[in-house]
Amino acid sequence: MTTSDGIPAAIHRGEEELPFIDLGDGSTLQLLQVDLDAGLWVIRNRFKPGMKVQKHRHTGPVFAFTQSGCWKYEEYPEINRAGSYLYEPAGSVHTLIVPEGNTEDTDVWFSITGANLNLDADGNVDMVIDAGTVLEFYLAMCEAEGYSRPNVIGI
Numbered sequence: 001m002t003t004s005d006g007i008p009a010a011i012h013r014g015e016e017e018l019p020f021i022d023l024g025d026g027s028t029l030q031l032l033q034v035d036l037d038a039g040l041w042v043i044r045n046r047f048k049p050g051m052k053v054q055k056h057r058h059t060g061p062v063f064a065f066t067q068s069g070c071w072k073y074e075e076y077p078e079i080n081r082a083g084s085y086l087y088e089p090a091g092s093v094h095t096l097i098v099p100e101g102n103t104e105d106t107d108v109w110f111s112i113t114g115a116n117l118n119l120d121a122d123g124n125v126d127m128v129i130d131a132g133t134v135l136e137f138y139l140a141m142c143e144a145e146g147y148s149r150p151n152v153i154g155i
Contacts, residue, residue: 011153018150020044021141026051031138032109033153034131041131042111042153047071049102054126055095060114062088069106071098080108090114 003009013032020028026048033042039060047053047069055074064086072079073094080086088094098106118127135155142150 013151013153018152019142019145019147020046021138021145027053029138029141031134031150031152034135035154036131036135038113039115039131040111040113040154041134042109043134044107044109047096047098047106047108049098049105050100051096051098051106053096054118055093056119057093057117058088058090058112058114059117060090060112062086062092062113063111064088065109067107067109069098069102069104071096071106071108073097093119 015030018030018032020030022028028046030044031041032044034040049069052074064080066080066082066084066086068082070079070081074097075094115128115130117125118129120126135152138152139149142148
């Protein structure tokens with residue numbers, strides 16, 4: 001998309017244009033942008049109090065911004081609160097947990113490059129999630145939940 005001067009145009013999506021889908025585990029997902037060639041996926045998650053995400057390793061960097069609530073990694077002492085920014089280098093391994101005592105949902109924006117390797121109790125790769133997987137899953141879930149095809153940036 002370009003302007004009449006041939007300059008690349010900014011692309012905007014309102015929150016209501018991209019539905020949050022229920023993941024069935026105490027969280028919802030909104031896919032904001034995907035770039036399959038670059039392996040980039042930008043998502044927004046809302047986590048219920050007490051939510052725990054399977055231990056995982058990232059093959060590329062992750063950037064996270066917390067908009068509300070709080071969460072942490074089981075393996076680290078720091079707590080991410082509203083306004084917190086977090087950088088995860090490629091190769092990092094962690095288990096995201098949301099405290100039971102949260103009084104609100106935790107809302108986090110993640111920009112992920114590469115794959116998310118979910119690990120079983122022995123540290124073996126249990127599942128691989130990447131830009132293509134997340135796009136395919138998001139579109140299928142939107143359809144299953146009765147939403148029209150969302151206009152995710154990049155597709």
